[in-house]
Amino acid sequence: MIEHAITLFALTxxxxxxxxxxxxxxxxxxxxxxxxxGVEGMMLVGAVAAFIVADQTGxxxxxxxxxxxxxxxxxxxxxxxxxxxxxxxxxxxxALSLFGIGLSAFxxxxxxxxxxxxxxxxxxPGLSDLPVIGRLLFAHSPFVYLSLLLFALVQWFLFGTRAxxxxxxxxxxxxxxxxIGHKVIAVRYGAVTFGGACAGLGGAYMALAYAPMWTExxxxxxxxxxxxxxxxxxxxxxxxxxxxxxxxxxxxxxxQAQAMGVDVPxxxxxxxxxxxxxxxxxxISRDAxxxxxxxxxxxxxxxxxxx
Amino acid sequence: xxxxxxxxxxxxxxxxxxxxxxxxxxxxxxVMAGEIHAVLGENGAGKSTLVKIVYGVVRPDxxxxxxxxxxxxxxxxxxxxxxxIGMVFQQFSLFETLTVGENIALxxxxxxxxxxxxxxxxxxxxxxxxxxxxxxxxxxxxxxxRQRVEIVRCLLQSPExxxxxxxxxxxxxxxxxxxxVTLRRLADEGCSILYISHKLDEIRTLCDRATVLRxxxxxxxxxxxxxxxxxxxxxxxxxxxxxxQHRTASTRGDGLLEVRNLSLAAEDPFGTDLAGIDLxxxxxxIVGIAGVSGNGQKELAAALSGERLxxxxxxxxxxxxxxxxxxxxxxxxxGLCYVPEERDGHGAxxxxxxxxxxxxxAYGQQLVTGQGxxxxxxxxxxxxxTIARFDVKTPGPDATARSLSGGNLQKFIVGREILQGPRVMxxxxxxxxxxxxxxxxxxxxxxxxxxxxxxxLLVSExxxxxxxxxxxxxxxxxxxxxxxxxxxxxxxAQLGLLMGGSFIAPDGVPAALAPREP
Numbered sequence: 001m002i003e004h005a006i007t008l009f010a011l012t013x014x015x016x017x018x019x020x021x022x023x024x025x026x027x028x029x030x031x032x033x034x035x036x037x038g039v040e041g042m043m044l045v046g047a048v049a050a051f052i053v054a055d056q057t058g059x060x061x062x063x064x065x066x067x068x069x070x071x072x073x074x075x076x077x078x079x080x081x082x083x084x085x086x087x088x089x090x091x092x093x094x095a096l097s098l099f100g101i102g103l104s105a106f107x108x109x110x111x112x113x114x115x116x117x118x119x120x121x122x123x124x125p126g127l128s129d130l131p132v133i134g135r136l137l138f139a140h141s142p143f144v145y146l147s148l149l150l151f152a153l154v155q156w157f158l159f160g161t162r163a164x165x166x167x168x169x170x171x172x173x174x175x176x177x178x179x180i181g182h183k184v185i186a187v188r189y190g191a192v193t194f195g196g197a198c199a200g201l202g203g204a205y206m207a208l209a210y211a212p213m214w215t216e217x218x219x220x221x222x223x224x225x226x227x228x229x230x231x232x233x234x235x236x237x238x239x240x241x242x243x244x245x246x247x248x249x250x251x252x253x254x255x256q257a258q259a260m261g262v263d264v265p266x267x268x269x270x271x272x273x274x275x276x277x278x279x280x281x282x283x284i285s286r287d288a289x290x291x292x293x294x295x296x297x298x299x300x301x302x303x304x305x306x307x
Numbered sequence: 308x309x310x311x312x313x314x315x316x317x318x319x320x321x322x323x324x325x326x327x328x329x330x331x332x333x334x335x336x337x338v339m340a341g342e343i344h345a346v347l348g349e350n351g352a353g354k355s356t357l358v359k360i361v362y363g364v365v366r367p368d369x370x371x372x373x374x375x376x377x378x379x380x381x382x383x384x385x386x387x388x389x390x391x392i393g394m395v396f397q398q399f400s401l402f403e404t405l406t407v408g409e410n411i412a413l414x415x416x417x418x419x420x421x422x423x424x425x426x427x428x429x430x431x432x433x434x435x436x437x438x439x440x441x442x443x444x445x446x447x448x449x450x451x452x453r454q455r456v457e458i459v460r461c462l463l464q465s466p467e468x469x470x471x472x473x474x475x476x477x478x479x480x481x482x483x484x485x486x487x488v489t490l491r492r493l494a495d496e497g498c499s500i501l502y503i504s505h506k507l508d509e510i511r512t513l514c515d516r517a518t519v520l521r522x523x524x525x526x527x528x529x530x531x532x533x534x535x536x537x538x539x540x541x542x543x544x545x546x547x548x549x550x551x552q553h554r555t556a557s558t559r560g561d562g563l564l565e566v567r568n569l570s571l572a573a574e575d576p577f578g579t580d581l582a583g584i585d586l587x588x589x590x591x592x593i594v595g596i597a598g599v600s601g602n603g604q605k606e607l608a609a610a611l612s613g614e615r616l617x618x619x620x621x622x623x624x625x626x627x628x629x630x631x632x633x634x635x636x637x638x639x640x641x642g643l644c645y646v647p648e649e650r651d652g653h654g655a656x657x658x659x660x661x662x663x664x665x666x667x668x669a670y671g672q673q674l675v676t677g678q679g680x681x682x683x684x685x686x687x688x689x690x691x692x693t694i695a696r697f698d699v700k701t702p703g704p705d706a707t708a709r710s711l712s713g714g715n716l717q718k719f720i721v722g723r724e725i726l727q728g729p730r731v732m733x734x735x736x737x738x739x740x741x742x743x744x745x746x747x748x749x750x751x752x753x754x755x756x757x758x759x760x761x762x763x764l765l766v767s768e769x770x771x772x773x774x775x776x777x778x779x780x781x782x783x784x785x786x787x788x789x790x791x792x793x794x795x796x797x798x799x800a801q802l803g804l805l806m807g808g809s810f811i812a813p814d815g816v817p818a819a820l821a822p823r824e825p
Contacts, residue, residue, distance in 0.1 A: 162412065169402045169413050176400035179364055180414045181384030293404050293446075 006135050008252055013144050014210060016248030018043075018202050018219075020147040022226035023233070023240045024154050025198020030230055031158060032191035033171035033298035037093025038078055039199050040223025041100020046071040046200025047207040048104040048111075051214040054207075055111055060119045064204045071200015072193050074100055079192040083185050086302045097223065105216040118212035119143070143205040150198070155237045167191060171296030174303040184303050199223065225274055232281030235294045239281075247277040313376040315340045315499045316361065316468055321370035323356055330356040331367070332523040338468065343490060343500045345510040345531055347543055348520035349742040351712055354503045357520070358470045361501070362394045363387040375467075385416065393461030394470040401445050401453055408441035411460045432459045435489050450601055451482040458489070468499045475509060480770070480803035487513050505543070505743070507536045519543055544744055563762035564588040564643070564731045565624035569617055569631075571610055579603040579786040581610065586781070586788060588731070588762040593753060594791065595777035596766040597802050600736075603786035604766045605648060608735040611764070612645040613638040626730050640671065642730030646721055646737050648766075650713065654720040657709035661701065662690040664708050665723050672727055689726065697722035698748065714745030721749050725756060732756055735766040750776050770799050784808040 022039050029036050050067030054060045078096045081087040119142060122128060127138040158164040167187055170177045174184045202222075207214055225247060233239035250273040257269055285291065318336040322329070330353045338344045348354045359365040361372070363381040372379055374390055381387050387394075401410050408425050415424070425441040432439040437455040445453060454474060461469055471490070475483045490500055490513065504510055510517055510531045517531040519542040527542045566586040573580050581603050588594045598604060609615045610623070617623050617631035624630060625641045633641070647653035655664045666674055666686050674685050690704035699719045701711055708716055721737055734753060738746035754776055757763050767773050773780050774794060782789040782805035789810040 165405070165409055165413060169405065169409075172402045172404055173400070176396075176402060177413070179384065179396060179400040181363075181388070182413070293444075297403070 002132065006132065008249075009136065010140060011252050012245055012248040013140055014248070015251040016245040017141070017144050017147045018206055018210060018222055019226050019229060019244035019247055020151065020241060021143075021202030021205060022199045022223060023229040023244060024147075024150055024237060025195035025202075026226055027230045027233075027235060027237060027240055028154060028158070028167070028198075029191045029195030030299055031171045031235060031296055032167050032188050033174060033296045033301070033303070034082065034188050034192055034195075035089045035093060035300040036075065036078055036096070036192060036195055037090060037227060038075065038096025038100060038223075039195075039226050040219060040221065041097035041103075042071040042074045042196050042199035043100075043203035043206070043219045043223045043226075044104035044217065045074050045100045046203030047218060048108040048203075048214060049200070050204030051108065051114075051116065051207040052111055054116045055114050058117065060117055060208050063116075063208055064119070064201065067204025067207070068197045068201045071203065072197040075192050075196020075199070076189075078196075079189050082302065083188050083192070086304060089300050089302070101217060108214050108216065111214050112216070114214070116208070116212060119209040141205075141209045143209055146201075147205075151237055151241055158237070168296070171298055174298050178303070178305055184305070188303075199226075202226075221274065225277060228278055229281065232278065232285050234285050234290060235296065239285075243277060243281050246280060247273050250276040312339065314338060314373070315342075315375060316501075317373040318357075318361070319371050319373075321357065321360060321367050321372075323353075323360060323365060323367050329523050331360070331370075334370070334520070334523075334525055336518050336525070338499045338501060340467075340499055341494050341497045342516060343494050343502055343514045345514035345517035346501060346503045346520060347505065347507075347510055347517050347531075347539065349505055349543055349744075350714070351522075351742060352520040352543075353523040354505075354520055355472060358394065358472055358501060358503055361387070361468075362392060362470060388414075388416070388464055391465070391467035392470065393464055393466035393468070394472070395454065395457040395461060395474055396472055401456060403444075403446040405445060406441065407439055407443050407445060407448075407456050410445055410456055411441070411463060414460045415463060427463060428459060431462050435459075435462065435492065436485065437489065450599065454486075462493075466498060468501060469493065470501045470503070472503045473505075474502075475504070475506065480799065481807065483509070507531075507539045507543075510539070511536070521545055540743070544742070561589045562587045562624070563590045563626055564611075564733075564764060566611070567622055567624070569607075569610060569622045571606060571615065571617060573606055574615065579606055581606050582786050584788045586764075586791065588764050590730070590760045590762050591757055592778045593757050593763040593765055593776055595773035595780040595794075596764065596783055596788070597770060597773050597780055598768070598783035598806055600768055602783045602806075604735065604783055606786070607783065607788075608645075608648060608733060608766055611733050612643075612647065639668065639727075642728075644668075644724035644727055644729035644732050646717075646724055646732070646734040648735040648739065650716055650720065651709075655708040655716060658707060660705050660707055661694070661699075661711075661719060662686050662704040664719075665690040665693060665704070669723055669727050690723075693719055693722040693726055696726070697752065712742075714741040717741050718745055718748060721752055725752060729756075729761055731762045731764070733764045733766075736768065737765070738767070738769070738772060746772070770802060773802075774799070782806055782810070785811060787811055 022043055026036065026039055046067035049070035050063040053066035054063030074096065078092055081092045082089045121139055121141050124138050128134045158168060166182050170182060170184050170187050178184050203219060206218060211218060229240055229243045233243050254269045254272050257264065258266060314337045316338040318334060321331050321334040323331040334357060346354050346357065356365060360367045361381065363384045363386050366382060372381060379390065381390065408428060411428055412424055428439060428441045432455065437459055439455055439459055445456065474486060494500055502514055514531050517529050518525055519527045521543060531539065566584050569581055569584040571581040579602060584607065596604060610617060613633060613635035620629035620631040622631040625638055625643045628641055630638050630641060651657050666681065669689055672689060674682055674689060676682060687704050693699065694701060694704065697718045699722065700715050711719065717737060724732065737749050741749065750772065753763055753765065765777060777794050779791050779793055780797065780802065781791040782802055784806055785808050789805045
């Protein structure tokens with residue numbers, strides 16, 4: 001029984017971690033006032049880049065690095081379009097997703113069906129073998145620990161450093177921030193690139209550890225869920241974390257149900273994690289005041305210093 | 308060497324061109340140490356552009372800046388701050404969702420807040436009588452308190468020059484008095500102050516010297532204490548002010564607009580709830596609503612215009628018809644016209660032409676056929692009539708609303724409403740951000756409307772304006788309305804007290820609602 005619970009716990013973490021990466025990155029981007037709808041595309045490009053590099057070189061961690069860089073590179077296209085050329089963020093973000101989906105499908109074509117050496121779960125001698133505790137705490141994928149580190153880092157950066165304060169201020173009112181002399185565009189470039197890198201890393205985790213393989217469109221809409229997660233989590237990192245694991249848990253329910261042969265169409269079951277996550281988050285974030293206090297007021301609007 | 312003291316700030320030949328306009332044209336300005344120097348001018352005269360140049364937000368096309376005798380280039384606000392220049396903005400540059408301490412830390416280089424900064428904030432704010440709590444969130448502060456944050460933020464940088472851009476436009480008379488005490492104290496300590504305003508009385512009370520701007524050029528340097536308002540106004544607008552023609556009130560037909568115990572929770576979480584508003588405006592009178600903005604005026608205007616519906620129909624009665632549950636279009640059909648506070652987005656659609664903007668509210672004036680098709684010629688004629696009758700300066704009805712100056716667009720909006728022959732006119736801050744020439748014309752238009760028997764409700768923050776044209780006046784504070792008084796029976800000091808909420812009984816029931824003696 002305990003064995004079973006531990007397994008479920010581990011699988012939940014594994015499934016949720018994809019979203020933790022992507023949504024935390026997008027959270028930082030949005031806190032700076034930029035809405036990048038290209039998360040799905042960036043994740044896929046990150047996944048395919050990671051898989052190809054791992055496939056070619058045989059070094060999976062090199063693949064993770066490549067995926068991160070690929071996500072960041074794709075987001076830079078978006079940054080140039082929206083921050084320097086003042087293109088509409090919604091349109092540019094949607095285009096970026098479509099571009100990423102197409103690009104990853106095209107470049108990954110010859111790698112479909114390949115098998116790589118995946119990044120295996122942690123196996124610390126002694127610690128990982130401890131009864132219960134070992135498997136509960138010390139035997140997850142390194143990516144899980146990385147994502148928790150990222151969570152702590154984001155929380156500390158946003159709410160504990162001056163740079164984070166400046167970033168939040170810029171998301172709230174770029175005009176005011178500019179007026180008192182902060183570099184709005186530079187900070188937003190940084191935030192968008194960070195978001196891209198995180199999405200890329202999330203994709204890399206899928207292709208190198210969670211799946212591990214490459215198939216066209218393998219993120220299956222998780223980029224869009226990450227976007228929704230940020231909004232419904234009210235731009236709070238810990239809520240993003242909770243939402244991501246909720247998604248992970250319901251994903252498991254779906255597999256369990258299928259395995260037990262529940263008489264429900266599989267398409268309906270596949271839909272379940274998405275629907276459940278959105279509904280639960282929407283229900284717990286109905287407070288208008290809290291939303292206004294946390295939502296970056298300038299979200300999605302272009303900034304241009306009127307010089 | 309020259310024994311004369313070196314000016315703290317000396318501008319010569321400052322010029323800044325924008326695509327459509329020369330905002331500053333060869334401006335010279337000298338500020339000495341410890342001097343309170345006024346920059347006086349109408350909206351659009353180039354005051355804001357000039358101080359933004361001094362603060363490094365805008366870069367000049369030509370001209371030189373000398374700071375304590377040395378030529379400097381100020382290309383960023385950080386540079387300005389490093390020199391010792393601080394600025395309090397007209398539209399506050401505060402971040403609503405952050406705390407006072409965080410807001411201040413953001414403007415200080417390399418500070419991220421913390422206890423040490425909090426102590427400095429408390430100490431400085433206490434020293435200048437500007438009490439502040441560093442832990443409070445800015446969105447919970449009143450406008451006056453927000454301004455304190457801005458000022459303390461500047462003071463913590465121990466500035467040698469403090470720029471104040473229209474600092475009193477959001478303050479109660481009492482708060483203005485306090486601000487002036489603080490500013491004088493700063494000047495006595497040697498800090499120079501550049502004080503931007505278009506309010507003549509203030510400048511004559513506060514400032515040692517004044518530089519007057521008109522259409523981007525300096526039209527005079529003077530000692531404002533030795534000038535009369537009329538002389539200053541002439542320098543500022545180039546001609547004498549038209550004085551509104553005032554006839555005594557002749558109320559006809561009582562209660563064209565009746566508000567009965569209107570209470571309405573604010574939609575905006577940071578808005579003000581309306582509580583028990585009672586009001587009656589008869590035909591042929593102007594009733595003014597005074598008060599510091601943010602005390603429910605916006606919510607009241609929205610409730611009257613039909614942007615928000617009241618809970619019951621009988622709460623608002625227009626022309627004898629219960630209208631509380633009617634939408635804006637239905638109330639318009641009853642003869643209620645409305646000039647909203649925000650020109651862009653409420654009063655007019657900036658991207659649309661004047662003709663199209665006219666159609667948006669005046670569609671009832673035979674401008675649309677029974678089948679819903681637009682009578683384009685009639686629309687143009689209506690817009691042209693508005694432009695001609697209210698002297699709107701524009702190339703014609705095809706010009707976009709955005710291309711008009713604030714004053715001209717407001718004249719167009721007011722004119723468009725008046726030409727629809729209203730029975731009731733609700734005007735919210737109709738002269739806000741409008742130059743004095745156009746303001747005078749708008750006030751005259753409202754008076755003419757009154758004389759024609761229309762019931763006029765004027766919401767305004769400017770006491771001068773209210774006393775100039777209203778017959779009766781009431782004050783809004785914390786979402787409640789004071790009893791209505793005849794203008795002849797009250798004065799600015801009394802209204803000032805009411806603005807502070809003095810009429811609200813401690814238990815939260817406004818005095819107006821308390822049981823009356825038989």
